[in-house]
Amino acid sequence: MAPSSDNSSGRKSGAATADGGGSGAGPDPRRWKALAVCLVAGFMTLLDVSIVNVALPSIREGLRAGVAELQWVLSGYALAFGLLLIPAGRIGDARGRRAVFMTGLTFFTLASAACGAAQSSEWLVVARVAQGLAGGLIAPQISALIQQMFSGPERGRAFGMFGTVVGISTAVGPVLGGLIIHAAGPDEGWRWVFYVNLPLGAVCLLLARRLLPDTPTAGTLTVRRLDPVGVLLLGLGVLALLLPFVQAQQWHGNTKWLLVPLAAVLLAAFAAWEHRWSGRGGDPVLHLSLFRVRSFSAGSVLILLYFAGFTSIFFITTLFLQSGLHYSALEAGLSITPFALGSGAAAAVGGRLVGRFGRALVSLGLTVVALGLGGTALAVHLVPDRGAGWAMAAPLLVAGLGSGLVISPNQTLTLSQVPVASAGSAGGTLQTGQRVGSAIGIAAVGSSFFGQVRRGGWAAAYDRGLLMAVAFVVAALLIALADTLGHRREQARATGEHGQNSTLRGPR
Structure with missing residues (x-):
């Protein structure tokens, strides 16, 4: 089940796993x-x-x-x-x-x-x-x-x-x-x-x-941490996607819109590479x-x-x-x-x-x-x-x-x-x-x-x-x-499952 995104998400954001204070130190x-x-x-x-x-x-x-x-x-x-x-x-x-x-x-x-x-x-x-x-x-x-x-x-x-x-x-x-x-x-x-x-x-x-x-997780930049292939594919994909829109009034004709499907191909290649790179133990x-x-x-x-x-x-x-x-x-x-x-x-x-x-x-x-x-x-x-x-x-x-x-x-x-x-x-x-x-x-x-x-x-x-x-x-x-x-559906489902489990266990 995906984590919730409504009221509870704002409150859960203070957990030690999600904030900078996970080490137990007080706020700066x-x-x-x-x-x-x-x-x-x-x-x-x-x-x-x-x-x-x-x-x-x-x-x-x-x-x-x-x-x-x-x-x-x-x-x-x-x-x-x-x-x-x-x-x-x-x-x-x-x-x-x-x-x-x-x-x-x-x-x-x-x-x-x-x-x-x-x-x-x-x-x-x-x-x-x-x-x-x-x-x-x-x-x-x-x-x-x-x-x-x-x-x-x-x-x-x-x-x-x-x-x-x-x-x-x-x-x-x-x-x-x-x-x-x-x-x-x-x-x-x-x-x-x-x-x-x-x-x-x-x-x-x-x-x-x-x-x-400072950043607690920072370290030395290496190829494995920087992911240069991913950076290149993502950069080219974003460039191909943005360029026809920002130049829409200057580049006449419809040829410029061919860059949009090219961007889709590049971003799909980026996603595939990130999956592969992560599987190899790299940092995407x-x-x-x-x-x-x-x-x-x-x-x-x-x-x-x-x-x-x-x-x-x-x-x-x-x-x-x-x-x-x-x-x-x-x-x-x-x-x-x-x-x-x-x-x-x-x-x-x-x-x-x-x-x-x-x-x-x-x-x-x-x-x-x-x-x-x-x-x-x-x-x-x-x-x-x-x-x-x-x-x-x-x-x-x-x-x-x-x-x-x-x-x-x-x-x-x-x-x-x-x-x-x-x-x-x-x-x-x-x-x-x-x-x-x-x-x-x-x-x-x-x-x-x-x-x-x-x-x-x-x-x-x-x-x-x-x-x-x-x-x-x-x-x-x-x-x-x-x-x-x-x-709200996830909350209702979770509440229902909790109630059913409580009924099966019987009163304490």
Whole structure:
């Protein structure tokens, strides 16, 4: 029987076999300060996914960049980031999470400096790819360190804070980018979008060395521990899967979609190799047995579907406001701020409640998100033209409140029964699902959006895009409901078996 994934999973996560305290030592008194370091680093890496969007016009003028180069400024970061998540998580598990975290943070800070100093579009694209690779090194260490440093209710609170960072960093990127460019000027403001990472990175590095714990299971990296064939097959599979989606608007024709079946073949080969490698006594880059745990497999699929709808909202909203209604970058960013505020507020609460309500809390959040997005579409209908930005504030706040009950509670539940020794690769897998979902959602919703713009105008296109985003959210809701019902059936079966055994034994 698969381990449970609902209420009990949140409480069982504090067991000695699943937390960092299995050795019997008490919790690290510096764990909350260490968490703050992780959250600042996570904020930087996730912020750079969205903050650059509003800087693209300035980059185009400053570096005389073409459309293809501008697209790669965005997609190069996303591709490199997603490509390294699972291998980086595995390296952190094997070599030490603090060491890999600090290595990634060092390269991320240097790459940010290189982005800001770019003298050509080619220079900027290369620096952005390097920045994405460094971000991919950092991200899985954060969830793994939370698994290692916290247990029980504290782990839910820590993941709640991490969920707040995920929601806010994604949503606040456009407005923060708009503020920086407004303050520094359109000519050089885009450079400060990258330079802002330098002081944060330097401070985080100093504190990480002092505060982050060592990894108890770390050792010397060997071929048997690193699994280079598995890393190569997984990397090629993720690349083949992501590339046609992130380049959907630039690569015309349907030939690009042939990469999707190629990705399926590569990922199947990866699964077969991992099984064989594990049978030989090697340490696989991803323990496929994790997917036999329903809480992990259901949560991974759920977050992929949710991020397909979640991130596409910001993509089409900024396009609608800036290109359709001629809002400035700052005005468009401010219009999305209610979502970020709602998400941040609810995520902290969700982290505290997940141990009590389990996956049902995620189901509630997904329902609220769908209702909020429906209200946003209605607001654009009722208040057309430039007043739409004000009208969508309240329903976007509602959607943000729902989102805060999805990301961090789902992460807590999904990783609750993962052993700490595999926390890095498991966290990397979960975040890879987020990146794949984001790419799929932006491609699917964007394609529908642009097709409708040509036929019915910007408002109609925004309606169509929101409808598709809601469809992804509803699909995630169905996964959450199925997981909740499955857990309740298992509980009822276990209760029935216990009662039958008690009857057979007779009264004591």
